[in-house]
Amino acid sequence: MKPTVGLIGLGLMGKPMGRNLLKAGFPLVVWNRTAARAEDLVSEGAKLGANPRETAAAADVLISIVSDPPALEEVLWGARGAMEGLRRGSIYMDSSTISPDLAQRVAAACGERGVEFLDAPVTGGDWGAKKGELVFMIGGRAEVLERARPVLEVLGKKFFLLGANGAGQTVKLAMNLILALEVEALAEALALATSAGVPGEKLVEVMQSSMARAGVLDVKAPLMLQNEYAASFPLRLMHKDMRLALELARQQGVTLPAAAAAYGTYSAVKDASKDDPDYSAVARFWSKSAG
Amino acid sequence: MKPTVGLIGLGLMGKPMGRNLLKAGFPLVVWNRTAARAEDLVSEGAKLGANPRETAAAADVLISIVSDPPALEEVLWGARGAMEGLRRGSIYMDSSTISPDLAQRVAAACGERGVEFLDAPVTGGDWGAKKGELVFMIGGRAEVLERARPVLEVLGKKFFLLGANGAGQTVKLAMNLILALEVEALAEALALATSAGVPGEKLVEVMQSSMARAGVLDVKAPLMLQNEYAASFPLRLMHKDMRLALELARQQGVTLPAAAAAYGTYSAVKDASKDDPDYSAVARFWSKSAG
Numbered sequence: 001m002k003p004t005v006g007l008i009g010l011g012l013m014g015k016p017m018g019r020n021l022l023k024a025g026f027p028l029v030v031w032n033r034t035a036a037r038a039e040d041l042v043s044e045g046a047k048l049g050a051n052p053r054e055t056a057a058a059a060d061v062l063i064s065i066v067s068d069p070p071a072l073e074e075v076l077w078g079a080r081g082a083m084e085g086l087r088r089g090s091i092y093m094d095s096s097t098i099s100p101d102l103a104q105r106v107a108a109a110c111g112e113r114g115v116e117f118l119d120a121p122v123t124g125g126d127w128g129a130k131k132g133e134l135v136f137m138i139g140g141r142a143e144v145l146e147r148a149r150p151v152l153e154v155l156g157k158k159f160f161l162l163g164a165n166g167a168g169q170t171v172k173l174a175m176n177l178i179l180a181l182e183v184e185a186l187a188e189a190l191a192l193a194t195s196a197g198v199p200g201e202k203l204v205e206v207m208q209s210s211m212a213r214a215g216v217l218d219v220k221a222p223l224m225l226q227n228e229y230a231a232s233f234p235l236r237l238m239h240k241d242m243r244l245a246l247e248l249a250r251q252q253g254v255t256l257p258a259a260a261a262a263y264g265t266y267s268a269v270k271d272a273s274k275d276d277p278d279y280s281a282v283a284r285f286w287s288k289s290a291g
Numbered sequence: 292m293k294p295t296v297g298l299i300g301l302g303l304m305g306k307p308m309g310r311n312l313l314k315a316g317f318p319l320v321v322w323n324r325t326a327a328r329a330e331d332l333v334s335e336g337a338k339l340g341a342n343p344r345e346t347a348a349a350a351d352v353l354i355s356i357v358s359d360p361p362a363l364e365e366v367l368w369g370a371r372g373a374m375e376g377l378r379r380g381s382i383y384m385d386s387s388t389i390s391p392d393l394a395q396r397v398a399a400a401c402g403e404r405g406v407e408f409l410d411a412p413v414t415g416g417d418w419g420a421k422k423g424e425l426v427f428m429i430g431g432r433a434e435v436l437e438r439a440r441p442v443l444e445v446l447g448k449k450f451f452l453l454g455a456n457g458a459g460q461t462v463k464l465a466m467n468l469i470l471a472l473e474v475e476a477l478a479e480a481l482a483l484a485t486s487a488g489v490p491g492e493k494l495v496e497v498m499q500s501s502m503a504r505a506g507v508l509d510v511k512a513p514l515m516l517q518n519e520y521a522a523s524f525p526l527r528l529m530h531k532d533m534r535l536a537l538e539l540a541r542q543q544g545v546t547l548p549a550a551a552a553a554y555g556t557y558s559a560v561k562d563a564s565k566d567d568p569d570y571s572a573v574a575r576f577w578s579k580s581a582g
Contacts (some may be wrong), residue, residue: 100487123501135500158500162493170487174480174494178503181476181549188472188547189465192536195543196391196461202453203465209426209449210414212469214505245483252486254577256479258472261552286545 006059297350
């Protein structure tokens, strides 16, 4: 019989992950702060957990994927939190993007309860979540990863074990730093070229024939040319991840000049945007209207 | 009969370009400030011009590719400069990376002499130059590009006509800004991950499975992991191109925060490096030894 999976957090990423688990035949118990978000999955066969604690208590494997560190702390240690529900011998895997610090604190709390923990943030966006083709960056023990693998295989296509607990989050923050700077780079280059009278389309066309070509820019560039910023990965979350990266850098005594500068442009666009745009909307920094 | 090509500047890029022209059967006259650099091509059949003026005077199509704006100004307007040799009805194509401003001044001077000018900087590195697979970013008139095409086809694989004179340089500066920031992004991400105890190899492995993957990083990342910085595109030239991009931005009233910050790290490594490393050596900013 397949293990029961608990899933906390049914946002852009969590919901399609849950759907894939249901399709693969895993008994699924879900919980989300805004209960309405659980309705679709419940109608497709998931059980609704009463609260994070009960959701954790029902699970052989608990997965959480929430928007930021405070949301995770609330879910784990708030009233009827998941931590007090987790059963000895179960596995808990957090796929939120949080600080390596917090991941290590969660790992320690799990250890005290006899629960195995993996920090397992993902990349691949909502598209990867829907296709079950996420890439997992994992901190933890290899045996635990092997035990969790039947569940992971449903959700992703690559599983990188990067070190002890926290290492998954460290790499995730470093990866998002690269993505944020690649998009910033294109946005700055477009601002430069268009200010000097060259249409952005021309720059993108040249870029796509060059070594500057990047996976994320293949996807974002056409949308940026059209000021089309429906969120695939919301700017507010990228902004949060950049902050976490810069905090980690400060803890480690490392200076990241371009990341710090780009954080300034992302911050400005976040503050000025009235919608909830994709992070490629950082290009609005150079436009008159900030959405 | 094939037109005679004049070629001024026989560095990392110019020399393989000249070799390809010889192989394709174009009569070739070459000049280089350091004459010894011309020996190989002369032994392969090129004529040595006495000076830039004579080189230009011998050419139906003159090509220059020198390291920076002062070098180009010296070659064009210094003693026995190329500008006074250029023949009415000939084509002059500059493949150096310079400011759009200077390209427009050169175009105006050519116009007065009845010479057609293209600003035609390239991307693709010394590898692209050797293979005859450069990408040309061109400012100028379409008819002139068509007349120059038989020569260009020997040197490159793509020819983007981007606007009037200066547009080629604008796009080149924007392109190099993207490349410089992509490499900066990886260098910052590596500094962050390794400071937190994750080996750089792990980060690169994840990156290569993700949307962060970029053409330039596929090439540079393995070298950066080994602190291997033999120059394919020298840091001192990327540094110069970033300066030109930031100057253009200032002229246009555009602020480029990440480019300005990255210029700081490139500057620091340029000042501290005793060799003449590739621009990916910007990663040295985070290492103890600066070469």
